[in-house]
Amino acid sequence: MSASLCGAGGAATVASYRCRVVEHRWVNRRYKYLRLEADAPLAAITRPGQFYQLRCPVTDEAQPFLLRPMSVYGAGPEDGRLEFLYNVAGVGTRALAGLPAGGSMDIVGPLGNTFALDPAFRRILVVARGVGLATMAPLVRQAAGAGVAITALMSARSRADLMEREFLRGAAAQVHGVFDEDGSSAVAAVEGLLRRLLAGQRPDAVYTCGSHRLLMLLQRVLADYPQVRGEVAMEQRMACGMGVCLSCVRLFERGGDKQFLRVCREGPVFPIRDVTQEVEFG
Numbered sequence: 001m002s003a004s005l006c007g008a009g010g011a012a013t014v015a016s017y018r019c020r021v022v023e024h025r026w027v028n029r030r031y032k033y034l035r036l037e038a039d040a041p042l043a044a045i046t047r048p049g050q051f052y053q054l055r056c057p058v059t060d061e062a063q064p065f066l067l068r069p070m071s072v073y074g075a076g077p078e079d080g081r082l083e084f085l086y087n088v089a090g091v092g093t094r095a096l097a098g099l100p101a102g103g104s105m106d107i108v109g110p111l112g113n114t115f116a117l118d119p120a121f122r123r124i125l126v127v128a129r130g131v132g133l134a135t136m137a138p139l140v141r142q143a144a145g146a147g148v149a150i151t152a153l154m155s156a157r158s159r160a161d162l163m164e165r166e167f168l169r170g171a172a173a174q175v176h177g178v179f180d181e182d183g184s185s186a187v188a189a190v191e192g193l194l195r196r197l198l199a200g201q202r203p204d205a206v207y208t209c210g211s212h213r214l215l216m217l218l219q220r221v222l223a224d225y226p227q228v229r230g231e232v233a234m235e236q237r238m239a240c241g242m243g244v245c246l247s248c249v250r251l252f253e254r255g256g257d258k259q260f261l262r263v264c265r266e267g268p269v270f271p272i273r274d275v276t277q278e279v280e281f282g
């Protein structure tokens, strides 16, 4: 199956591809790393922030009907690899976790838009929690490759859950870890740290993904830094992932106008300032 979709960001080819499962292993007690290879040159057309819909296998426990959206964690045009890093959360991802290396799986994509990174930026600040780090890891690599300095504010339940190595993948960054276990991830503490970083380092842009609480905090703090660009990759429950079913629509505010937009199609990356307080559908 193959279809060509033309969106605001230009033409993109979306198709269903059968991939080889080259590597599939646990990273820690909750996250798995999945490496696929396709015959088509997918890695070359996949951009940071984009995602694929993964078909999870049928098991004795489950028959996942809907495909599961997963951000691209890495793409290697030189060897055709597509990488994913996912939290084993529910029925679909539990079924996915049992897929052996050497098997095959179907994916649909690449889907969605991409982060806007200007290579002329001097420094960026990335704020990540949970699965957000899988989504932003390619952005970090892109920034490092362009010589843009990186500050990472990483939030996690505990030090053991931080996954700093998996996030940076060798990129140099100034890392600030904040944790639930010692209270340093509390909103007031993170706000203080954010304000110090924004005032002291004057990043050109802030990017986030993975926590609604951090998103709302950033939106509030960035109101005091109008010169700093802000983008968020939204994680929203979705079905088709291609803009047809409208299940991932949510309300945004653009230039004073309220607009319903599809997270899968107009997003998943949006300006932080456009996101409304509405929490989630469904």
Ligand SMILES: Cc1cc2nc3c(=O)[nH]c(=O)nc-3n(C[C@H](O)[C@H](O)[C@H](O)COP(=O)(O)OP(=O)(O)OC[C@H]3O[C@@H](n4cnc5c(N)ncnc54)[C@H](O)[C@@H]3O)c2cc1C
Binding pocket: 051, 064, 066, 067, 068, 069, 070, 071, 072, 085, 086, 087, 088, 089, 090, 091, 092, 093, 094, 131, 134, 135, 234, 235, 236, 237, 238, 268
């Ligand atoms: C654009 C995008 C990128 C994502 N990237 C990643 C990633 O890189 N790594 C990662 O671990 N997770 C990612 N997620 C979340 C991931 O899609 C869900 O964790 C996964 O679909 C859960 O499926 P499940 O069957 O295990 O859970 P269940 O709770 O059993 O799922 C039931 C249904 O709800 C949907 N659903 C449940 N949780 C979510 C969620 N948080 N977001 C969207 N749909 C959900 C499922 O797709 C499924 O249709 C992403 C979500 C989106 C929208």
